[in-house]
Amino acid sequence: MNVTIRSRNKKKYREWVLWLLLLPSLMGMLIFYLLPFFLSMYYAMIDNVVSRRFVGLQNFIDTFRNLSFQRALKNTAFFILVGVPLNLICSFIIASLLKKMTKLKGFFGLIFLIPMIIPAGAVVFVWKSIFDVNGILNWVLYSVGLPMKNWLESEWVLGIVIIIFLWKNIGIGMILFWTGLNRIPKTYYEVARVEGGSAMRQFFNITLVYIMPTGFVAALLSIINSFKIFKEVFLLFGNYPSEWVYLLQHYMNNQFLAANAQKLSASAGIISAFIVSVLFFFFRSQRKLSEHFS
Amino acid sequence: MNKFLKFILVIIITMGSLTGCSFEAKNDELYNSKLEEITVHLNKYGESVDELIKSPQNGNNSTQKELATDSTDSGLIGTLRISVMWPDHETNLIAVAAKKFQALYPEVKIQIQFHDDVLKYQAQTSVELMSNTAADIIDFFYIPYERYAAAGLLADLYPLMNADDSFHKEDYFVNVFEAFEDSQNGLFAVPLSFIFNSVSMRQDFMKSFDAEFENRGGISYQQMLDLYVRAQAGMEDENLYMSEFASATSWFEFEWDNLVDTRNKKVYMNTPEFLSNLEKIKRIKLTENVTQTKDGPGVIGSGYFIRDEIFKRNPAVLFVLNSSIEENIQTLLPFHDMIYSKPIPILSDGMPTMYAPFVLGITNTCQNKELAWKFLSYCMAERALPVKEVDTNSFLFRLGFPINKQNFRKLVQAVANDTLSKGGVAGYSFSGNRTAVIEESMAQVEKWCGMKGKVMQMDLNLFLDLIYPDLYQFLIGKQTAEQTAARIQTKTEIYLNE
Secondary structure (H helix, E strand, O other), rough: HHHHHHHHHHHHHHHHHHHHHHHHHHHHHHHHHHHHHHHHHHOOEEOOOOOEEEEEOOOHHHHHHHHHHHHHHHHHHHHHHHHHHHHHHHHHHHHHHHHHHHOOOOHHHHHHHHHHHHHHHHHHHHHHHOOOOOOOOHHHHHOOOOOEEEEOOOOOOHHHHHHHHHHHHHHHHHHHHHHHOOOHHHHHHHHHHHHHOHHHHHHHHHHHHHHHHHHHHHHHHHHHHHHHHHHHHHHHOOOOOOOOOOHHHHHHHHHHOOOOOOHHHHHHHHHHHHHHHHHHHHHHHHHHHHHHOO | HHHHHHHHHHHHHHHHHHHHHHHHHHHHHHHHHHHHHHHHHHHHHHHHHHHHHHHOOOOOOOOOOOOOOOOOOOOEEEEEEEEOOOOOOOHHHHHHHHHHHHHHOOOOEEEEEEEOHHHHHHHHHHHHOOOOOOOEEOOOOOOHHHHHHHHOOEOHHHHHHHHOOOOOOEEEEHHHHHHHHOOOOOOOOOEEEEEEEEEHHHHOOOOOOOHHHOOOOOEEEEEHHHHHHHHHHHHOOOEEEEOOOHHHHHHHHHHHHHHHHOOOEEEOOOOOOHHHHHHHHHOOOOOOOOOOEEEEOOOOOOOOOOOHHHHHHHOOOOEEEEEOOOHHHHOOEEEOOOOOOOEEEEEOOOOEEEEEEEEEEEEEOOHHHHHHHHHHHHHHOOOOOOOOOOOHHHHHHHOEEOOOHHHHHHHHHHHHHHHHHHHHHHHEEEEEHHHHHHHHHHHHHHHOOOOEEEOOOHHHHHHHHHHHHHHHHHOOOOHHHHHHHHHHHHHHHHHHOO
């Protein structure tokens, strides 16, 4: 009996320690994330910060109907739908190639990781010097007799933003896929080879199956990072870029400058709902696929 | 576990309230330290002002004291917080008025926060307005107050004005108040000073091109541009300059209302007329004092008799902008042998355009709007102006004409007097009686300032920042007029629809 009480007390003590250690992070989460979020949802449901008249979902409806918001939503969705899969495919290809290399593996891996740590200002400087009207690309085109173009003001500008996004984020996906690929037991491939499985079949039946959990993580990180591209876009094009790269964050930023807390909060709420839906879909799909393959 | 969660909640609430207290205390410290600084500077300025108040030269300087003693507001109590975009505290009308107001009403405490960085001031004001921590009175220097008014963040000043028996509208340029009204006839920003945009034109050019707009009540920027293009072709002079202030964005500034319908959120920038004007804009040759860069056009300096210097130094300049009181009055005074015309108002949509360098408003979060209005009206009211220090007077009103008619007359008289003296020294002569010349000029300026005008909106600066990158690409030949028009049209539509 004494032993039971002692072990119960020990368990309670451990629980206390656990909560005490988690306390700073939980407090930070509460004060800097949850409280501001709920406060902003409150702002989204009043007409203005002075009269504070409750208007329900009217601000959300007005935001959805807003033409500029619709354009920003369309551009952001298009960017994510194109940029994220491209990022995953390129990361996977590079990880596979790196896995096959025997020499200088670490060096080439580092090359792809370096863009992640370069500050946004330097990134913008580099790419602007390439795509600017007096940049390197136009110089090359001029040298070979091809027509030059103002790339940063053309319809290709979204492609340039996607290139910057890929350049910056391929590294993290590559590391994740590389780790995932290294964890697949080699014996599976050997058995498949012995039993006459082609490279294509090995890829679909072994590699893809076992890399799926890693792929989900990489996709999630890629989606989160796709929202961060706003930094570079803002530095390149300012508050009002061309119509193809006017993103949701531009809309929100401009509402902040216009001191319209209601529209700002409503759009933040809509984006949060969108991200939560995507995450929910992701985790559900991952669970179903894992069940299927197991 | 439940007890533990309650314990956590208590800690959070305690920490939150402690943090709030210390922040407020810090805020008070900042305001108080700034106020001490101002008081030290003002003591020196105030002494000289007090001497002049007693001087017999300032006949009307008893008006403010009379107003104070006759007023039924001797019981004014409260604290006012004011946010001002002005780096030089000593010549700030708000600081000067605050000191005197507190002397008149000892139960009133005024805290002024000065700023000297426009971008920081804009961002800080925006955050404060959104978070309900804005000052009671805000200086709208380069602030798009129209948007804040539309969001319900500013108080309508008309009810406060109409409820104040000591405020007599006939003492002010009511036409200027009316120009600041919004579409619902509310007044959310009140100018302490204003300037009408005007140009002077070369006399010989006016005669040879039948361009005597000084007798026609004004000239639009479009007419100026068309005249310039006609002169370029007619005079076959590649070095002909439209103006020292003309840059590509100037046309947009003055023709804004013809290009954009903000109420219906429509933009008219993809029309053949617009394309034709873009080509004309490209032909504008800039003088050496203005440069066109991808960050925007440069600015020329100003001063006494600079108009004459510009025209003399550069015979190819057709128009010169009169942008301060001194420039307006100098071009109005009948000096002999001046090669430029009298000021010609720049029109937009048939109305003279004006801007206000000194605009204030009361936020809707102000707890004592009546007190805030009392202070604002005190700032606008007639006051003693040290006659000798004309420059100080000018800076007091941020180089604009004071909104109060008596202040206006005193300042115009002082500037006209000063200009005539300086003109004499510089070799510019005039005939006739000095007093008569000054009276005539004052009457002319007052008639002009009494016109119904149109205010150039603060939002315009945001709009110009938006279009300038594309405009610059067009001006340096990297983009066609059609591409430029399409891009500007789209960006402006996004901006209006936000």
